[in-house]
Amino acid sequence: MKQKLLDKFAELFGDTEGVTAYFAPGRVNLIGEHTDYNGGHVFPCALTIGTYAVARKRNDRTINFFSINQSGKGLITTSLDDLTPSDAAGWTNYPKGIVWAFLGRGLDIPSGFDMVIGGDIPAGSGLSSSASLEVLTGFMLRDLFNIPDVTNIDLALIGQYSENNYNGMNCGIMDQFASAMGKKDNAILLDCATLEYEYAPISLKDAKIVVTNSKVKHSLVDSAYNDRRSSCEKALEELQTKVDIKTLGDLSEEEFEANKDAIKDEVRVRRAHHAVYENQRTIRAVEALKNGDIAEFGRLMNRSHISLRDDYETSCPECDVLAEEAWKIDGVIGSRITGGGFGGCTVSIVRDDAIENFKAALTAAYQKKCKLTPEFYVVSIGNGPVII
């Protein structure tokens, strides 16, 4: 990938002298879905696939972007003096938003730059290609313009800030945090209310994490996501008339059951139910993992899927088929939809000796029921952003 990007850079900008190459990972979330913006816990890990860039400072205020994944879009040019988001800017609204957020924090970006990017995260798979591009851009700016005070957690926060305020997607902190703070062979238990985190080694004995791409992405994803978030905010306000809490993540299941009558709408009860129970499931799942109880971890993953399907309603028929069929296959320890939802991927834990059968059986069932062929990735857990 690096060589491809360097070749393109030379073709576009004359040579590659003084160019630096960067990488930031995508992520998969093992459990703790739609809990981040509800002050709960998440348990994602960074992947070894992600987004790459080669870049160099310029002597003027021009910023040039080129993506080898979207080469049809050509060179997209803007300037430090023109950072308003626009439809025409397409994918470059992500890196532009990061430049905008750096400047908004008073960080000095004295000149423009040339940036050629490429990625190996399948498009629309829900493995956080956009968060990886945000973290990558922040990591690159920090290096190019020598801004050492920005930590990797800052890179995650800047990415989320920009996505919320520049790109109009009200996401939580999980994806950017997982990308910026990834650690090889570890998942990250993150308390999204405090940003306290701990790494948990993923040793699944004789099993692996398998991501299955449904190959569907339903429309209106961002608006449905923002809608879930505002339902939970409303439910929280209603609960606060009875209990002294700051987020839904503050509630145990029992406290929720005792106070849920404060929520005046049945749909909102289900949304909040998911947020509260999923948070507790995540804490329990990590405990189970620490105790070597992978079977319990898998059961909690399955329950997470059911809750996302029935209460939070962010699954979709195709991902339901993938998870439900996976549950029937011998050697599958757990399986659930992962990420924002409405398409994208499921994540499963599958025994090593069952992986080939898992792929074949799931492909057959999915083709039969959904007329689509899934794609499988046996996941390796990687580090956060690096210079390559």
Ligand code: GLA
């Ligand atoms: C998307 C968002 C995250 C998180 C997940 C759901 O990936 O970007 O912040 O809310 O959905 O868990």
